[in-house]
Amino acid sequence: MTDLPIVVGVDGSEPSLRAVDWAADEAARRGAPLRLVHASLWERYEGGLLAPDRDEPPERMLIEDIAAVASRRARRRRPDVEVTTEVLPEEPDYALIRESRAALLMVLGCRGRGEIAEALLGSVSVTVAGHAHCPVVVLRGSHDNQARAGIRGRVVLGAGEKPAESAAARFAAEEALLRGVPLRVVRAWRRPVHATGEPADVHERQAAEILEEVLRFAPAGLDVDRRTVEGYARDALIAVSRQADLLVVGARRRPGHGLQLGRVAHGVLHHAACPVAVVPELS
Known part of the structure; x- marks a missing residue:
């Protein structure tokens, strides 16, 4: 209550x-x-x-x-x-x-x-x-103007740089627990264009390490799975939103400057296939 x-x-x-x-x-x-x-x-x-x-x-x-x-x-x-x-x-x-x-x-x-x-x-x-x-x-998502109970049985979190400590991660975990559904944590990765000769798996491992942080601090009893996806974060989250009842992203707050939504949050707000939660983050 x-x-x-x-x-x-x-x-x-x-x-x-x-x-x-x-x-x-x-x-x-x-x-x-x-x-x-x-x-x-x-x-x-x-x-x-x-x-x-x-x-x-x-x-x-x-x-x-x-x-x-x-x-x-x-x-x-x-x-x-x-x-x-x-x-x-x-x-x-x-x-x-x-x-x-x-x-x-x-x-x-x-x-x-x-x-x-x-x-x-x-x-x-x-x-x-x-x-x-x-x-x-x-x-977002249902364009017949009918609100229904979750039918896909999943909350998705778009993982930022520090997902385990973030307000977005806490919110996503709480929502999944309240709904009694799994939490899927997604981290997109890309090899920088200028990083010629650098193995791609270096960046994939870094993405995987971020997801491990979420698993390490996940509340007891929460079913969590992780996904690393090569490509742009915006595109990866829009794609996974088709299998989600709620997509959660963070918005960075900078003292004196308000929130910084960024391209990812803007993109999913306009194109996601499910409701989108934007959670303020403190820098």
Whole structure:
């Protein structure tokens, strides 16, 4: 049990309601309250933007109705979870980043595929993931807007330079234990272009050593397997996301400079086939 809430950014769209479903399941799993936040400088939304999960006619609706629809959805999904709502008259990214200071987890929907969808993802989700003070989960993967229980039975961690000591590794291990599924730790490796004559297995061994660190510090009872993959980390993680229920990556925090998502985190946020958790790391 925890007093810290799981916070969901809601905007009336079906993807944001899918995020509500997913977050409600996580809140039940963790014994945490659920907090639904709608932030906008608009006074009203067009009814056409709202999901059909409501009894009201498809007309212009007050922004308070967006939070009310999300709240009803959460309570139907998980009646045992405490649900609160908040409507904030400000830019969503600033509001959600501030909310993350007192959150266990932040959950955001993803609008789907295509250039317009990716631009929408970048406008809020990437900004929040890059500056939040708690782990941020972006609901990639299922484009039918239905949140389902994990069907692949695996959490995947993209291993950084110090995975055993990282917040991302701890988060991934906790998620796997909570779900009762194995944790797969993946480390990509490449031989530098300038390293002519240097055996490739040197770099593969270095990747394997990093994975051994994860195994050494894995919690008791956690089923962990390791994979070294030759190639770019972004491509390797996108590929393995097709067999995962959750992909976890770290974001490096530098004092005075905020988070540094890097190319790998940006890539998986835009292209992974499953939900992606971005976990802040301290340098």
